[in-house]
Amino acid sequence: MADDALDGLLAEQIAYYRARAGEYDATYPVDAAARAQLLTALEAHAPFGRTLELACGTGQWTGELARHASALTAVDAAPEALAICRRRPGTDRVDFVEADLFEWRPPERYDFVFFSGWLSHVPPQRFDAFWALVADCLAPGGRVFVIDELPAVADVERAAPGEPAPSVRREVSGGQAFRAVKVLYAPDELRAHLAALDWQADVATVGWRFFFATLRRADGSLAVRLRPVEDGDLDAFFEHQADPVAAAMAVMPVRERDQFDAHWAKIRADDDVIQRTILAGGVVAGGISSWHDGERRLVGYQLGREQWGRGVATRALQQFVDEVPERPLYAHVATSNAGSIRVLQKCGFRRDLAEEAQAPEPEDGVEELIFVLAE
Ligand SMILES: C[S@@+](CC[C@H](N)C(=O)[O-])C[C@H]1O[C@@H](n2cnc3c(N)ncnc32)[C@H](O)[C@@H]1O
Known part of the structure; x- marks a missing residue:
């Protein structure tokens, strides 16, 4: 109105x-x-x-x-x-x-x-x-x-x-x-x-x-902003997740195109999932989302490799947590993913040792840390 x-x-x-x-x-x-x-x-x-x-x-x-x-x-x-x-x-x-x-x-x-x-x-x-x-x-x-x-x-x-x-x-x-x-x-x-x-x-x-x-x-860096996901962004998202270096860093499985499209069709139809496209200097740099896993609201993001190390993920996550009011917010990150651990810390997330202690043994063998943004 x-x-x-x-x-x-x-x-x-x-x-x-x-x-x-x-x-x-x-x-x-x-x-x-x-x-x-x-x-x-x-x-x-x-x-x-x-x-x-x-x-x-x-x-x-x-x-x-x-x-x-x-x-x-x-x-x-x-x-x-x-x-x-x-x-x-x-x-x-x-x-x-x-x-x-x-x-x-x-x-x-x-x-x-x-x-x-x-x-x-x-x-x-x-x-x-x-x-x-x-x-x-x-x-x-x-x-x-x-x-x-x-x-x-x-x-x-x-x-x-x-x-x-x-x-x-x-x-x-x-x-x-x-x-x-x-x-x-x-x-x-x-x-x-x-x-x-x-x-x-x-x-x-x-x-x-x-x-x-x-x-x-002020800092000569790229302007970062978020907007709702558009159909045309999916090709870039597909490339980002298909990059073997990125997949190894995030310890995430790579999806074939048909699996990827089916996954995105499902999450785009789900009202509970909040998704944004990350633009850096006007270019599609990656995606950031939040969804429920049981009682907990999780956040996750993926960036094209050319955007790593430029502060894009930190600025995107800062904007995203401002936009998603629910607290606490949780993030799971592979122990080996030092870059994302730093990003979470810079945005105020802290390790949740109690959650980690209760987490079941990982089925895929990937050791994860659990971070939480309490308020
Ligand atoms: C005060 S005039 C300034 C014109 C010129 N820059 C000048 O200094 O004389 C404001 C201008 O904004 C334009 N304008 C208003 N709303 C607009 C919009 N949503 N998108 C693009 N231009 C718009 C108007 O057509 C008008 O030409």
């Missing part, structure tokens, strides 16, 4: 920008002095290389980006705004994509990602997922440049109370009114939110109204 209300609000936000497209440039709030400062800051980051602009709109910044980029992709949900952007000088080589940014996935990686006037339209409920998308868009060492408005703008907006996300009421000429999400961050607050998501952000203000932020991944 809450999701439906939010989806409705986000659809209205797109409708607003579609209706406003023709008058957008005449009502753009960035004055010449602010624009000059923002442009200087932006140009300090050139050359941009392969560049992505999110929510490009009518192209207030697209021409500038196109001048510096080796290639530019510009995404927006409003076809009317994109049509105006296409007509701007210097945008003839831009690859325009009409898409909803809450659904769009990047087909490639970019050296530079830019968005202006967009972050404040991302509802708090979608903030983490949006930044995971940005991370997925970035090539290693890539940088992000953000322009948006400061909290003082609330004084010149008309708040729309009672919406599923902080919102304002806007009108287009002719009087049609729309709701749009508007979340205004103070620089410190934004820095702190982004630091929690492993982004290092420098934020500077321009006048009373604007800020710009330059960002890069």
Whole structure:
């Protein structure tokens, strides 16, 4: 229900920008002095290389980006705004994509990602997922440049109370009114939110109204996120479990394809099983699941070998145990699997010696340790 209300609000936000497209440039709030400062800051980051602009709109910044980029992709949900952007000088080589940014996935990686006037339209409920998308868009060492408005703008907006996300009421000429999400961050607050998501952000203000932020991944590591399993993930999962080195490490049997498909058909039909695909840098890195064995809820994961030793399993398990509320959670791990033992420990799991003492002799002869996450 809450999701439906939010989806409705986000659809209205797109409708607003579609209706406003023709008058957008005449009502753009960035004055010449602010624009000059923002442009200087932006140009300090050139050359941009392969560049992505999110929510490009009518192209207030697209021409500038196109001048510096080796290639530019510009995404927006409003076809009317994109049509105006296409007509701007210097945008003839831009690859325009009409898409909803809450659904769009990047087909490639970019050296530079830019968005202006967009972050404040991302509802708090979608903030983490949006930044995971940005991370997925970035090539290693890539940088992000953000322009948006400061909290003082609330004084010149008309708040729309009672919406599923902080919102304002806007009108287009002719009087049609729309709701749009508007979340205004103070620089410190934004820095702190982004630091929690492993982004290092420098934020500077321009006048009373604007800020710009330059960002890069804090640790230079791959962004890891989880999402529900999709049919297309199974080929990668099959390869991961069929890898003899991985199977030996986890001391797990390798399934033939028909057995594997039957196993997955069974667990995907079982409502008790919680499964997620692990994405590392936007690529299917493995799977993580939780299921009941009698009274106990267990967790387990499998990663492609190319992802080992990069902190992917630890970050995936941390996110997964945040998502699965039930406690205690148990994990069985072969005594010889030192990597997974470390991952469990880093995520707060501890050996459960009492459980181990009660465990029956292993039928397959594989010595296992039992770990538990109590709370
Ligand atoms: C404030 S405008 C910013 C446009 C441009 N970046 C600028 O600085 O002028 C916000 C833009 O977000 C786009 N937009 C709104 N919702 C969107 C969505 N779900 N997916 C993609 N674009 C969206 C609108 O069409 C609009 O062009």
